Amino acid sequence: MSKELTIGLVGFGCVGSGLYEVLNQSNLIDATIKTIVVKDREKERSLPKERFSFDVKDIFEDESINTVIELINDSDAALDIVKQALESGRNVVSANKKLIAEYLDELLEIAKRNNVSFLYEGAVAGSIPIIRNLEEYYNNDSVTSVEGIVNGTTNYILTKSNDGIGYEQALKDAQDLGFAELNPTLDVDGFDSKYKLVLLLKHAFGITVNPSSLLNSGIRKISEREVAYANEKGYRIKLFSRAEKVGNKVVAFVAPHFVESSHFAYSVDNEFNAVVVAGLFSDQQLFIGKGAGSYPTASAVLSDVSALKFNYKYEYRKTIENSNLSYSEDFFVRVYVGSSYIESINEIPFYKVDELFQSDKYSFQTGWVHFSDISNIDFNNREQISLVVLPDPLRLAEDFESKSKDGNYQEFEHVAFS
Ligand SMILES: NC(=O)c1ccc[n+]([C@@H]2O[C@H](COP(=O)([O-])OP(=O)(O)OC[C@H]3O[C@@H](n4cnc5c(N)ncnc54)[C@H](OP(=O)(O)O)[C@@H]3O)[C@@H](O)[C@H]2O)c1
Missing domain, CATH: 3.40.50.720 (NAD(P)-binding Rossmann-like Domain)
Structure with a gap:
């Protein structure tokens, strides 16, 4: 009543x-x-x-x-x-x-x-009704991944960067337009996206992860070099909050991603947010909308007020029913690491290198890293290094077990998490 x-x-x-x-x-x-x-x-x-x-x-x-x-x-x-x-x-x-x-x-x-x-619908992706949808529509264990752009400030800056405007100018434009705070650290270093990811993890998979356990690598180090690499390959760069189910494990992190034109979020620009939910049976669904601002966020709060009129409560069914799921860092991810110093790149423990470009001014390397080897690195504050995740699906650790005893790696099966 x-x-x-x-x-x-x-x-x-x-x-x-x-x-x-x-x-x-x-x-x-x-x-x-x-x-x-x-x-x-x-x-x-x-x-x-x-x-x-x-x-x-x-x-x-x-x-x-x-x-x-x-x-x-x-x-x-x-x-x-x-x-x-x-x-x-x-x-x-x-x-x-x-x-x-x-x-x-x-x-x-x-x-x-x-x-x-x-x-707390307004806490994640502003006007996009993602919490209630995960809670009610996807009220079973069929969700396989939730990923997307949940911070409008960084998406605005990256949109400008993708279009050739440097980071500092793009940040200033975002501040002039009221999209970015004078101290933008929480946004540009991916903390805001990480807090939202913690809530998505709870409602998509039923697991509680302390934000301090999750990697948040932001966008401050994205330079014209990464944009040039993206342009050459036909990618755009987006800051993704990403969570995927792998067997009875869930992997999650925040990092800039090179995004292919076929990805749902490729054309989601400026201050807009987008969340892509994938399910075992439903395939992918895209939610898009304004992720911040007075009225868009207030509309999410209003929706909560409206739900309260009918005594609505989140049930957290997945927390109860998926109690065997847990957060894991035991997977491989293909990344691009760029720096003016090859020594900085060499400090990153690559498991398998695909490309290495080296010049006097700038170098980059792409290849596979075990996530637990990079999850504790503070990429936001590490001098002279930028990390961007490549579009390849994440891979299970088992896929790399074909490593031979002499340290060479054999090709492995391509396994998507779904
Ligand atoms: N802005 C967005 O687009 C957006 C989007 C999603 C979520 N949020 C979240 O929504 C919340 C509010 O954000 P906002 O942008 O509306 O903030 P804001 O514009 O900075 O306003 C903050 C308000 O809080 C009041 N306040 C601060 N400390 C207080 C205290 N101890 N007791 C009573 N009032 C206090 C301030 O009072 P005075 O007016 O007296 O200074 C002000 O009215 C934050 O948690 C934010 O993360 C914001």
Whole structure:
């Protein structure tokens, strides 16, 4: 039965103010924002001053408020607010991917114990309804992979880079247009994409992976050299969050990829996001849309509010039923590694080299690496080295067991993960 929602909204920035507007414009969703809590007493607002509070106690001491929507830009403060809201028996909606990725199981335990909902569609890929689809439509074990572009800032920068504009200029353009923060590290180094990947892993495969265990190699090192290589081969470069099922293992990482023209995400440009879900029986499906911004993200939050009216909760069926699945780094991936220094390339433990280009100014090597040999390398901060994943399917470790005793490698069967 539809229930009365009285909302305490924490945060009235880009997404919070967007939510206020989209909720007001929606005739179908009958929910009231009773209290809005913000931080800065001096800031000019689009609503009268009396409409705001500066203390979350005003929400927690009001028994008529049964729903807390947390949309602030401080994940430490957000953790306290979300925990307190769940403990107090209120439903919570959040779009804070960092917070959710880092504390998901703890927050779920509190939500479960208090029999309340904790929803976060806006935390992954903005307006794209991917969490609820993974949860409801793909509510079985048939998903074989989820991959895609879940960060609009990096996609905008890479689109410009692919078109020949250098990284620094592309970043500045993204900042001027409001797509990138003044400190863009979380986006360009792949942290934001990684937090979202943790949530995709939970809803696609039912596994919880600590974000600190996952490789996130970002786009800062993508230079005109990598773009030239992409152009020569007919690729475009995209930052992918990628998760695939291999037997009873799941592999996952964030890295720039060379993408072939036949890939669904090849033409997804600028600030758009795209998620490709592959299933055993359904083959591939592409979800595309705006991954950030006031109204697109608010529309995802609105959808959660609407679901709360009917007491909707994520069931996490795959967590219960796929309990034999686990995260693995035991696979091979074909990569391109470029650097001005051949010594830097030589430090990467290639298992099999396919191409080596060497000149005074720049060198690159392509070939297969065992993922566990590179997963701990901080490519974002390692001097003078860029990593891009090639389009070949990942390969199981067993495929390389044909290595002969003298250290030479025999050709192996091509095995796709599906
Ligand atoms: N922007 C997007 O496109 C987007 C997309 C997906 C997800 N998200 C997520 O949505 C959340 C909000 O992002 P945003 O872009 O809307 O942030 P924002 O524009 O920077 O606004 C942040 C809001 O949080 C308030 N705030 C900060 N600390 C607070 C505290 N301790 N108590 C009460 N209010 C506090 C700020 O108050 P003042 O107004 O007083 O400064 C401001 O209203 C973040 O978790 C973000 O990761 C954003």
